[in-house]
Amino acid sequence: MAGTGAAEATGADAAAALLLLSDGRLPAGGHAHSGGLEATVAAGRVHDVASLEGFLRGRAATSGTVAAAFAAAACARVIRGEVADLGTLDAELDARMPSPALRATSRKLGRQLLRAVRVIRPHPCWDEIGTSPHHPLVLGAACAAAGLPPRAAALAAVHDAVVGPATAAVRLLGLDPFATHAALARLGPMLDRIAADADSCAVGDPADLPADSAPLLDLAAEQHATWEVRLFAS
Amino acid sequence: MLPDHDLADADHEHPHPHTDPAGTLPRTPGRALRIGIGGPVGSGKTALVAALCRALGSEVDLAVVTNDIYTTEDADFLLRNGVLPEQRVRAVETGCCPHTAIRDDISANLEALEDLEESLPGVELLLVESGGDNLTATFSRGLVHHQIYVIDVAGGDKVPRKGGPGVTRADLLVINKTDLADRVGADLSVMDRDARAQRGELPTIFLSLTEDPTAAPVAAWVRACLASSRE
Amino acid sequence: MRARAELATDYIQRTDGRGRSRITTLRSESPLMLRPTFPKGPEPWTDGAANVARVCLAAGAAGPVGGDELVLRVDVGRDSTLVLRDVSATLLLPGPGGEQSSTRVTVHVCSGATLVWIPEPVIAAHGCRHRSDIRVDLDPGARLLLREELLLGRHRESPGTVYQHLRVRLDGRPLLNQQLSVGPGAPGWGSPAVTGGRRALGTLLVVDPRWSDDPPPAAALDGDSAVLPLNGPAALVSAVATDNLSLRRSLDVGLDRLTG
Numbered sequence: 001m002a003g004t005g006a007a008e009a010t011g012a013d014a015a016a017a018l019l020l021l022s023d024g025r026l027p028a029g030g031h032a033h034s035g036g037l038e039a040t041v042a043a044g045r046v047h048d049v050a051s052l053e054g055f056l057r058g059r060a061a062t063s064g065t066v067a068a069a070f071a072a073a074a075c076a077r078v079i080r081g082e083v084a085d086l087g088t089l090d091a092e093l094d095a096r097m098p099s100p101a102l103r104a105t106s107r108k109l110g111r112q113l114l115r116a117v118r119v120i121r122p123h124p125c126w127d128e129i130g131t132s133p134h135h136p137l138v139l140g141a142a143c144a145a146a147g148l149p150p151r152a153a154a155l156a157a158v159h160d161a162v163v164g165p166a167t168a169a170v171r172l173l174g175l176d177p178f179a180t181h182a183a184l185a186r187l188g189p190m191l192d193r194i195a196a197d198a199d200s201c202a203v204g205d206p207a208d209l210p211a212d213s214a215p216l217l218d219l220a221a222e223q224h225a226t227w228e229v230r231l232f233a234s
Numbered sequence: 235m236l237p238d239h240d241l242a243d244a245d246h247e248h249p250h251p252h253t254d255p256a257g258t259l260p261r262t263p264g265r266a267l268r269i270g271i272g273g274p275v276g277s278g279k280t281a282l283v284a285a286l287c288r289a290l291g292s293e294v295d296l297a298v299v300t301n302d303i304y305t306t307e308d309a310d311f312l313l314r315n316g317v318l319p320e321q322r323v324r325a326v327e328t329g330c331c332p333h334t335a336i337r338d339d340i341s342a343n344l345e346a347l348e349d350l351e352e353s354l355p356g357v358e359l360l361l362v363e364s365g366g367d368n369l370t371a372t373f374s375r376g377l378v379h380h381q382i383y384v385i386d387v388a389g390g391d392k393v394p395r396k397g398g399p400g401v402t403r404a405d406l407l408v409i410n411k412t413d414l415a416d417r418v419g420a421d422l423s424v425m426d427r428d429a430r431a432q433r434g435e436l437p438t439i440f441l442s443l444t445e446d447p448t449a450a451p452v453a454a455w456v457r458a459c460l461a462s463s464r465e
Numbered sequence: 466m467r468a469r470a471e472l473a474t475d476y477i478q479r480t481d482g483r484g485r486s487r488i489t490t491l492r493s494e495s496p497l498m499l500r501p502t503f504p505k506g507p508e509p510w511t512d513g514a515a516n517v518a519r520v521c522l523a524a525g526a527a528g529p530v531g532g533d534e535l536v537l538r539v540d541v542g543r544d545s546t547l548v549l550r551d552v553s554a555t556l557l558l559p560g561p562g563g564e565q566s567s568t569r570v571t572v573h574v575c576s577g578a579t580l581v582w583i584p585e586p587v588i589a590a591h592g593c594r595h596r597s598d599i600r601v602d603l604d605p606g607a608r609l610l611l612r613e614e615l616l617l618g619r620h621r622e623s624p625g626t627v628y629q630h631l632r633v634r635l636d637g638r639p640l641l642n643q644q645l646s647v648g649p650g651a652p653g654w655g656s657p658a659v660t661g662g663r664r665a666l667g668t669l670l671v672v673d674p675r676w677s678d679d680p681p682p683a684a685a686l687d688g689d690s691a692v693l694p695l696n697g698p699a700a701l702v703s704a705v706a707t708d709n710l711s712l713r714r715s716l717d718v719g720l721d722r723l724t725g
Binding site: 036040045046054057058059060062091092094096098103207210212213215216217219220226 | 640646659666
């Protein structure tokens with residue numbers, strides 16, 4: 001089966017596809033998003049590598065976990081040819097994002113990733129996925145289109161959830177990039193576990209997918225949306 | 235080994251997005267011409283955008299995407315100077331990396347441009363203003379049809395000699411603030427000579443927006459671009 | 466201890482046109498005690514009206530305690546109005562052997578019916594291990610006001626572990642699905658992305674069919690609270706605070722915006 005080896009991050013061709021999709025240089029808009037970090041820095045809650053690591057841990061445990069689960073679920077649906085089910089996932093994900101600013105950001109990043117993967121990985125599902133799908137769903141579908149399994153999609157999603165804010169912290173706070181990446185490395189086992197959990201519920205009822213919330217991320221997103229001057233789009 | 239279709243592509247006669255060095259973004263009939271305006275911080279990009287809006291606003295249906303740190307003050311500046319209503323300006327946040335947003339990852343700018351095309355069905359000209367960056371920042375050929383690079387005499391008369399992709403490859407180089415040349419000790423003839431050496435046949439325009447607030451020669455160049463794209 | 470309680474209302478129309486809501490089921494099981502009651506304190510929407518059904522819930526003197534499993538079912542019948550409150554705050558306590566306690570509440574609000582559910586705060590005492598699961602099914606045209614307040618530990622005490630899960634469906638479709646995990650069993654819970662060391666967290670959900678699909682606009686009330694319009698005729702007020710009083714104040718500000 002294509003890509004099963006990549007589930008252990010040891011596969012050959014499909015593992016390269018995973019690296020391509022999870023590379024920060026993928027032209028899909030991620031570089032301009034801080035995942036709530038810009039507003040959190042402004043509020044004084046993140047100011048050094050230790051507080052950044054705490055922020056990333058919380059983000060991975062909440063919105064990262066939800067994104068991983070939905071990316072895995074979308075990947076599994078596309079692999080099985082059940083693209084119509086993505087609509088159900090989309091509605092379930094909406095219900096897990098009470099902040100309208102975060103819903104809008106997720107759809108914006110979804111559109112931008114869709115624009116990129118249409119060219120990078122042509123697949124019939126791109127014509128059925130809608131014009132403004134949530135980002136984790138496009139990411140999951142893109143993994144499926146690249147021959148990757150749901151677990152790889154989950155890993156890409158939760159990786160994306162922490163790498164973006166970490167990079168933003170380097171730019172906003174001038175943190176030592178080595179120390180920042182060391183913090184990311186320490187999160188590795190947690191991200192792997194989240195991806196494995198997401199994989200285990202990928203084909204279940206969408207209503208039962210994780211719904212972990214982060215009150216401060218919701219509040220930070222709404223605050224950020226009111227700013228007159230923003231360096232990051234979210 | 236290359237797949238067959240790549241070899242076939244090399245024989246195409248029509249301009250190909252990856253082989254034509256000049257204007258590579260294909261022009262779609264009925265859709266707007268996109269011109270990028272880049273250059274270092276403080277060289278006068280926003281002022282040039284305002285001047286072009288003022289000069290062309292009455293004859294061309296135009297809108298602006300700005301990648302600069304954009305405040306209501308900037309919006310007011312465009313409103314006051316360019317008669318450009320709010321719905322004709324979109325701001326794109328670049329996450330502290332303005333060059334990334336116009337070159338390496340153009341997806342947010344493409345979103346903004348398509349958003350403007352959708353909300354302004356008759357729009358003919360879209361100006362994309364980059365955030366102020368260094369001399370190595372240029373626009374992706376996947377984002378704009380033409381690009382203008384703006385430098386100014388106060389940045390030093392050595393800038394054209396330093397080159398960089400903006401100075402050497404932009405479709406138009408604008409050397410702004412010529413009225414300050416004497417005061418900053420810049421030799422315009424040196425700048426002219428170096429620009430010619432770097433740019434070959436590509437045009438360079440010396441400009442002072444304080445003396446020519448409509449940027450007449452730049453506006454004329456933009457008109458020519460529009461005319462040739464309509465052919 | 467296991468307990469199962471049940472509550473249902475209906476609406477009776479009188480010939481003079483002045484109908485009233487009536488309690489049709491009221492089944493208590495210790496320690497989950499339900500009592501009909503009179504208006505107590507300010508009431509959003511119903512404002513002390515006499516033709517409304519009011520019930521108070523007492524979950525025992527202290528607890529739930531680890532090992533307790535409490536189940537409550539609430540059915541708000543067509544066109545009826547129920548105001549459900551608590552007698553006092555709920556203190557979650559550890560069980561003798563570290564067992565988990567749980568409360569499961571299933572709510573159905575019929576078309577034209579209103580549920581105002583404004584419980585007192587839940588306090589997660591040190592060492593507790595509790596899971597709360599609330600499932601609300603709303604028929605089209607149902608109204609809901611639901612407040613949840615969680616205090617992390619008693620005075621100067623670090624909290625035990627609490628998992629709170631709220632699922633609300635409207636006409637069978639998901640409207641809100643939020644899980645909050647805090648305490649030693651929840652990695653990252655004290656993160657600057659999640660609670661940031663705040664000791665009081667709360668939400669107020671308002672579903673009002675009058676909004677159709679156009680709820681009030683988003684508003685960041687201050688750095689610590691916001692009004693969040695959902696994708697549907699609903700809005701959530703979310704707030705974090707250093708203590709229960711400022712949390713209640715923030716939620717009340719949001720409440721005024723949504724019901725005032």
